[in-house]
Amino acid sequence: MISTLARRLTAGGFARNVATLAGGAAVAQFFPVLFTPLLTRLYTPADFGALTQFVAWLSNLVVIATWRYDMAVVLPEDEADASRLMVLALALNTLLMLVLCLPVFAIGPQIAGWLHAPEMAPWLPLLPLGIWLAANNQIWTNWNNRQRRYAANAQGRMGQSATLIVVQLAAGFGKLGALGLMLAQLSGQGASWLVQSRADWRSVPGWWRTARAGGMALVVRRYREFPLVNTPHAFVVALQDSLMIQLLGVLATSEMMGHYGLVVRVLKLPAALLGQAVSQVLYRDLAEAHARNQSLRPLLKKALLVLGGIAFLPFVVIAVWGEPLFALAFGEQWRDAGRIAGMLTPSFFCMFLAAPCFMVPMVLSRQRQSLLFALLGVAVNLGSLGVVYWQGEEAHHVFRLLSVTVSVYYIVYIVWVFRLCRRLENLRA
Numbered sequence: 001m002i003s004t005l006a007r008r009l010t011a012g013g014f015a016r017n018v019a020t021l022a023g024g025a026a027v028a029q030f031f032p033v034l035f036t037p038l039l040t041r042l043y044t045p046a047d048f049g050a051l052t053q054f055v056a057w058l059s060n061l062v063v064i065a066t067w068r069y070d071m072a073v074v075l076p077e078d079e080a081d082a083s084r085l086m087v088l089a090l091a092l093n094t095l096l097m098l099v100l101c102l103p104v105f106a107i108g109p110q111i112a113g114w115l116h117a118p119e120m121a122p123w124l125p126l127l128p129l130g131i132w133l134a135a136n137n138q139i140w141t142n143w144n145n146r147q148r149r150y151a152a153n154a155q156g157r158m159g160q161s162a163t164l165i166v167v168q169l170a171a172g173f174g175k176l177g178a179l180g181l182m183l184a185q186l187s188g189q190g191a192s193w194l195v196q197s198r199a200d201w202r203s204v205p206g207w208w209r210t211a212r213a214g215g216m217a218l219v220v221r222r223y224r225e226f227p228l229v230n231t232p233h234a235f236v237v238a239l240q241d242s243l244m245i246q247l248l249g250v251l252a253t254s255e256m257m258g259h260y261g262l263v264v265r266v267l268k269l270p271a272a273l274l275g276q277a278v279s280q281v282l283y284r285d286l287a288e289a290h291a292r293n294q295s296l297r298p299l300l301k302k303a304l305l306v307l308g309g310i311a312f313l314p315f316v317v318i319a320v321w322g323e324p325l326f327a328l329a330f331g332e333q334w335r336d337a338g339r340i341a342g343m344l345t346p347s348f349f350c351m352f353l354a355a356p357c358f359m360v361p362m363v364l365s366r367q368r369q370s371l372l373f374a375l376l377g378v379a380v381n382l383g384s385l386g387v388v389y390w391q392g393e394e395a396h397h398v399f400r401l402l403s404v405t406v407s408v409y410y411i412v413y414i415v416w417v418f419r420l421c422r423r424l425e426n427l428r429a
Contacts, residue, residue, distance in 0.1 A: 017150050018306060021277035024154020028161035029270040035165050036266060040330045042172030043181060045258025050178035052261030054123050055185065058130045060242045061100075063234035065093045065135035067227035071362060073142045075223070075287055080210050082146060084219045087211040089139045097132040104128060116246065123182055130182075133189035140196040145280045149199065153280065156196035157273065164188035229367040233374045240378045244385065244402075248395060256395055259337035262330065267318065267341055271348050274310065275355030278303050283359040290363050293428055296421045303356040304414075311352050319345040343399040347406035354410040357417040366420060373416065377409040 040048075066089035073085045103111065104124045112121035137156070144152045167187045171180020248257055282303050286296055318325070319342050326338025361370035384401045 017148070017281040018278050020150045021154050021280055024151075024157045024277070026270075026274065028154075028157035029273060031161050031165050033266055033270070035169065036262070037330050039168055039172060040262070040334055042169070043177065045255040045262075045333070047178040047181055047258070048261040048265075049254045049257030050119060050123065051181040051185070052257055052264065053117060053120055054127070054130075054182055056242045057120070058127060058134060058185075060235070060238040061096075061127070062131050062134045062138070063238050064231055065096045065131055066090075066139060067092050068230040068234060069223060069226055070135075070139040070142045071230060072219075072223040072226050073139075074146045074284055075363075076219070077291070080215065081219050081222075082143075083207040083210045084216055085223065086139065086143060087207050088216065088220070090136075093132055093135040093139065096135075097128045100128040100131065116250075123178070126182055126186060130186050130189065133186060133193055136193045137189055137196065140193060140200070141280065143200070144196060145284050148284070150281065152196050152199060154277075156192040159195040160188040160192035163191035225365060225367050226362075229371050230362065233367065233371040236371070236374050236378055240381060243382060244398075248398065256336070259334065259340055260399075262326075262334060262337045263341045263344065267345070267348055268351075271311065271352045272355070275307060275352045278307055279356045279359050282356045283363070286359055286363045295425055296360060296363070297418060297425070300356060300360070300418065300421065304353055307353050307355070311349055315345050315349045315352075318342060339396070340399050343396070344403050347403045347410075350407045350410035354414050357414050360417045360420065364420065364424065369420075373413055377406075377413075380409065381405050 069085050069092065070089040073082050073089070076082045076085070104127055108124040109118070109121040112118050112124060137160075140156075141153050144150070164184050164187065167184035168181060171183060174180065176183070248260060282299060285299055289296055289299060322342035322345070323335055323338035326341060327335040330337070358370070361367045381402065384405050385398055388397050388401060
């Protein structure tokens with residue numbers, strides 16, 4: 001049985017490609033985690049809290065920067081159509097950056113006040129550039145997936161990690177505080193984009209010539225579900241995270257926000273990046289299998305087995321011993337972060353497992369149903385948070401409740417995706 005499972009996991013290039021991306025993601029995350037004990041002594045919890053809010057705002061806007069046409073780059077059989085989608089995504093991303101600059105520089109403090117986060121006013125001018133860099137990363141990640149250049153994506157993540165750590169350490173020793181963390185965030189994104197895109201610098205003029213020759217209107221119509229459905233879906237999911245940060249800002253102190261930010265840095269982001277590594281490989285394989293009328297469920301099962309095998313033991317350790325481990329690794333003042341990590345571990349594990357399943361609706365053109373799922377999840381999660389808020393409970397109750405609701409949401413989503421694939425197989429039979 002074990003040998004059969006091993007053969008299934010290593011069949012074809014799936015395991016090799018996953019190992020390339022997951023290995024790059026793991027190395028990229030190892031160094032930030034390795035240096036986190038030093039960084040928690042150079043920066044205060046309030047500094048990390050400011051970074052957490054900045055990244056939440058950035059993440060919320062980056063998903064609409066390209067109208068998600070970058071996600072469609074993997075799908076066309078015609079290379080010219082993929083080039084047109086690249087030009088479209090790059091143009092939309094640059095347009096958003098220019099549009100955001102005007103209000104951010106003109107009325108930045110007022111915007112921060114309207115969002116009940118006046119402490120973010122000094123950092124808003126960095127936001128348009130941060131969104132542009134992060135979206136360029138997404139664009140080239142999908143282009144490299146199309147070209148099966150998984151090593152380039154892995155190298156980009158490692159370049160981002162190295163740059164991030166160097167700038168954070170330099171800024172920390174320079175006593176720059178929250179500004180240093182945000183400059184490091186932008187520097188890391190820029191380094192990653194340059195590494196991922198370096199093979200295509202000479203190709204970009206050719207893409208523009210292809211786009212100018214015609215055919216843009218056709219690809220805009222053919223992949224219209226990405227801006228019309230996938231963009232609202234991604235925005236709703238990101239908005240949920242941002243609203244949760246804002247609610248925590250009301251329920252909790254800036255120190256607790258910093259504790260939560262450390263948990264995100266040490267657990268959620270590495271889990272998300274590793275999950276994305278598997279999803280990136282799977283997305284291309286799912287698209288090819290669907291084009292050949294092959295079953296998608298074996299690929300999904302393989303991906304879930306890989307992710308479950310990677311994550312089970314580390315998450316169990318954090319769930320049981322998170323509080324003393326955080327205190328030992330990061331200092332006694334971060335003990336509460338370990339408590340929060342233990343509470344949220346089940347939801348992080350389910351999120352990690354579900355990551356590949358979010359590729360399926362895009363391949364099967366079932367993004368409308370996936371959007372309804374996202375809206376339901378947002379309603380349940382924010383409704384739960386609202387209950388905690390109105391009952392006047394302290395912030396730890398938010399984490400306990402989120403762990404339950406988010407875990408249930410991801411489990412139900414996984415079940416729905418497998419049923420969707422089975423219905424498709426029955427229709428083809």
